[in-house]
Amino acid sequence: MLLRCVTRTCHVLVLVLCLSAAEDFDWTKNNHGSFYYGTFPTGFSWGAGSSAYQTEGAWDQDGKGLSIWDVFSHKKGKVFFNDTGDSSCESYYKVKEDISLIKELKLNHYRFSISWPRIIPTGIKSDHVNEKGIEYYDSLIDSLLENDITPIVTLYHWDLPQLLQDKYGGWQNVSMINYFNEFANLCFERFGNRVKYWITFNNPWAVAVEGYETGEHAPGLKLRGTGAYRAAHHIIKAHAKVWHTYDTHWRSKQNGMVGISLAGDWGEPVDITNQKDIEAAERYVQFYMGWFATPIFHGDYPQVMKEFVGRKSAQQGLGTSRLPTFSSQERSYIKGTCDFLGIGHFTTRYITQKSYPTGRGGAYFTDRDVAELVDPRWPDPGSEWLYAVPWGFRRLLNFVKTQYGNPDIYITENGVSEKMMCTELCDDWRIQYFKEYINEMLKAIKDGVNVKGYTAWSLLDKFEWDEGYSERFGLYYVDFRNHKKPRYPKASVQFYKRIISANGFPSQREVESWKRKATETCSSSNQLLAAGLYIFCKRNT
Ligand code: NOJ
8 A cells, every 4th residue: 555544534435545546646757856966045044943832941930921831731631641841941041051052053043932921921911021031031032142143033832821811712812913912012122123033923723723623732622613713813813913013113123024934734636647636735735824824925815715614614504604704904904914934844745635524514624625645655753743755845835936926935843853752862864854855945945936044843852742742853852851951962963063064965975974974973972871861762652
């Protein structure tokens, strides 16, 4: 069998489809090309990223308020092993140390997020501003700048103040737009003299779908068929409002840029000669990145989303579509609110058409009428969902170029995790992943896509949401069982460092020598480290 169904959507019917589709699929038509030796444009920005809840720890220190992730992770059974981000990497106390790691890599930028409840404990600015929280971000920003590292700052990486969830229902409620705008405005006021790259939301797809539709993420609501669409609607409006706030009040003084970071898996038709598969794959991408990008670049939801959700809502007997609508004023207000597009990309799926009956009510996943498949030969070294398919990255980037008018792009997340819950500093699969994905990005730049920067995800191993600490994405290994949370470089640090200093891949001979050099010392450090730890190596599947 060539194709494998993805668990979430895997039904007997799809399995049959997998088997039959597999027989017809012609792999020879998918020659994805060879490695491209060359360098990136001068000034290309190399970075690594993190987010507040995933790394800071200090969840209840110095006047910080509760976020929905504090409360969610403290409930039993929500996160793998009942892990929490209470202390995580303790980055709140390790600004100097983390900056030395960033310097070791010679990064041009560092992407981090501001915890809203750390600086506004209740979420509502007029209640109270926590100066201790402001001081922490001041010192992080100042230390980065002293070391010539550009801060790229995300305003919302999923940690909504709990009070706003309790009182108003979080992103289900339109009032979030103003509260978020006040928080963003405070950040522009206090940090905008030094921060020039702002990202309003990180991966709003996950906020909407996993927070309000499937409930796998905080706040854990399962508002099937409506929750995700409503949350997304308010998020898009909040993003636009914050962009306008910056544009009207701060841009001329501060000269920065405001963008959004969208997640986008690529969807490739199972059979590129089959019109139904082609349309299904297009729908998959439109329901994913297009859901947010189309309003922001063109003023409204993708036509295909309006059609599908509208038709299914009518079939359910609803008077209006479950997908909310923008008024014409809103459309023109939202259109063009993006100085750069951030893209978080990790993986690809094969897509085929699959019709879902509407009888039992609608849901985001059945509204799309698609089935996701994977090729079992794709490497899947880490998270269950993360197959390494480098060529999908180039296709996604070209899609963005043609659909949204060739915007400036910053890759805000790209990387791979590992399955083993034990020390593994010899991460050759991560070296391979970075090498090939970064190479596909280089090819996309040669295709004319305006990629200006790349952010490896992530600087450190950290709290991986509902997976707890079981999935490690870091360039640096963090020993979470030691309360000092020491960091150790994985071999990929050495490899990424060389890509950065060469600004790409100068020649085959050189690139091949990098891998040898990167892995030269990792096995001895691995043994040393393992000897000092109570190591248990457990497959986490
Ligand atoms: C996207 C999220 O933004 C990030 O926080 C997470 O670590 C990665 N996906 C990997 O799952």
